[in-house]
Amino acid sequence: MFPYDPVLRAAVRTPPQSVADVIRILETIAATCSDGDGLKWFNWLYLQVTRAVKARIDSGGFADPAWLAQLDVQFAQLYFGALASALEGKPYAGCWRALFESRGRNPVGRIQFALAGINAHINHDLPQAIVVTCRLTTTPPRHGTPHYTDYTNLNSTLDSLIELAKRELHVRLLGDPLPPVSSLEDIIAAWSIFSAREAAWKNSELLWHLHDVPPLSSNLMNTLDGLATVAGKALLAPVP
Numbered sequence: 001m002f003p004y005d006p007v008l009r010a011a012v013r014t015p016p017q018s019v020a021d022v023i024r025i026l027e028t029i030a031a032t033c034s035d036g037d038g039l040k041w042f043n044w045l046y047l048q049v050t051r052a053v054k055a056r057i058d059s060g061g062f063a064d065p066a067w068l069a070q071l072d073v074q075f076a077q078l079y080f081g082a083l084a085s086a087l088e089g090k091p092y093a094g095c096w097r098a099l100f101e102s103r104g105r106n107p108v109g110r111i112q113f114a115l116a117g118i119n120a121h122i123n124h125d126l127p128q129a130i131v132v133t134c135r136l137t138t139t140p141p142r143h144g145t146p147h148y149t150d151y152t153n154l155n156s157t158l159d160s161l162i163e164l165a166k167r168e169l170h171v172r173l174l175g176d177p178l179p180p181v182s183s184l185e186d187i188i189a190a191w192s193i194f195s196a197r198e199a200a201w202k203n204s205e206l207l208w209h210l211h212d213v214p215p216l217s218s219n220l221m222n223t224l225d226g227l228a229t230v231a232g233k234a235l236l237a238p239v240p
Contacts, residue, residue: 001103007032008039009087012080019054019069022076026050036174038103039083041110042117045165046079052157062153063146067137071151074136075129079121095120095228098236107238109178110169115191116235118162122196123228128221130204131211141204151201158193172239184239191235 002008011028026047033040053072057065085092086100099116102108130151134141142148166188172178203224210217 002034002037004032004034005087009084012084012087015077015080016073019050019057019072022073023047023050023054025076025080036104036106038099038105038108038110038113038173039117041113041169041173042099044169045114045118045161046121048161048164049158050076052161053154056154056157062150064150067133067139067147068150070136071129071133074132075121075126078125078129079117082120082125093120093124093225093228095124095225095232098229098232102236104173105236105238106173107240108236109172109184109239111166111188112184112235112237112239113173114165114169115162115188116232118193119191119196119231119235120228122193122200123231124221124224126197126200127203127207127224130201131207134204134208141201141208143201143205148201151197155194155197158197162193178239187235187237 008029011025011032016022016025026043029043030040030047033043050072053068056062057069057072062068082092082096083100084090086096099113099120102113102116130141134147139145139147170178178184203220206220207217210220
């Protein structure tokens, strides 16, 4: 779709092993994508978030920073994996397809691309990343645990960065102004990072308990993908 896609494919081919690796890959994507590529604006927001997470990990701002770092890496691997599959023509989740197949749609706002990516990543990918992290650390996902507290303590930081994105990215893809009043305002206002991340944690608990029943866990993931796809398409509707 874009002439530099082979560079993106090479950047995401090797899974990150640390938060620093995640940032390095995000920075490569940021430096590669043009302003007219909707992927750039989701990646822009994701890079701000990951830098903030790393700063808090480095400052000792979590009860179990190693667990949070592992979650960050597992989470990012799902985004990079979806992007790699898209660039290589392999199957991948419909919620990501809604974003990747719309990368060059000029009438769409930059903030729409950013939130559509966050929607796919949190509502579809995050429950899986939590489960993988918990299995690697032999710590079941449960409400009220120190890991859940660390997880929710990020919400205010994420919310502030999304509010920043709403201001910085409130233009069309190529930078021209969006209309002052449109249905986009209602869609953006209805999106809540707190609600999305809480739902992701609850779904991770379901996935954890469905581990030994693959058909049910697969059905749950298909349902999450379907819901995230509908939301993603709504977020990416062109603004007249």
